[in-house]
Amino acid sequence: MSDIPREERSDAPPTSPVMEAIEREGTGSVVALVGHPIHAMMVHFPIALVIATLGSDVFYWITGDEFFLRTGLWAAAFAFITGIAAAVAGTAELVLVKGIRIRVASWTHATAAMTLISIMAANWGVRLIEAPVLPHGLALSVLAAIFTAVAGWHGGKLVLDHGVGVMVSPKR
Secondary structure (H helix, E strand, C coil), X not given: CCCCCHHHCCCCCCXXXXXXXXXXXXXXXXXXXXXXXXXXXXXXXXXXXXXXXXXXXXXXXXHCCCHXXXXXXXXXXXXXXXXXXXXXXXXXXXXXXXXXXXXXXXXXXXXXXXXXXXXXXXXXXXXXXXXXXXXXHHHHHHHHHHHXXXXXXXXXXXXXXHCCCCCCXXXX
């Protein structure tokens, strides 16, 4: 490469606003394992378990088989527990990384995720007290699936539109 600064080279492609923002305020993960963001690795579990809880409720509604009551109970429990673990990692990123903290999308994602965790706790609680899963548990499962989509959408925007958690090499 040339010793001429990137901005002054005629062959240099234009820099995107996202890349400029990433370079100005770092958005790299500080809660990582061998460079991989822990929060991004953990969110797959509560997402899958929220959908599994909804699936169990729908199958119980269709079949009346109590097996699906048990699977729904366990899926709801582990959705909540793994959601808390993912939230701890995500909150640490939010608090520790200024480039993440200054983005409005981060707070939108965090608010949707905390609301989702509250819904997951209520869904598990309904099952623990042996209340009828229909209609309350099913309604909470549908609501949890909706909030999973909302939180996931905003989390995806953080990665894809804002470069949060993306490792960027200073050399291109």
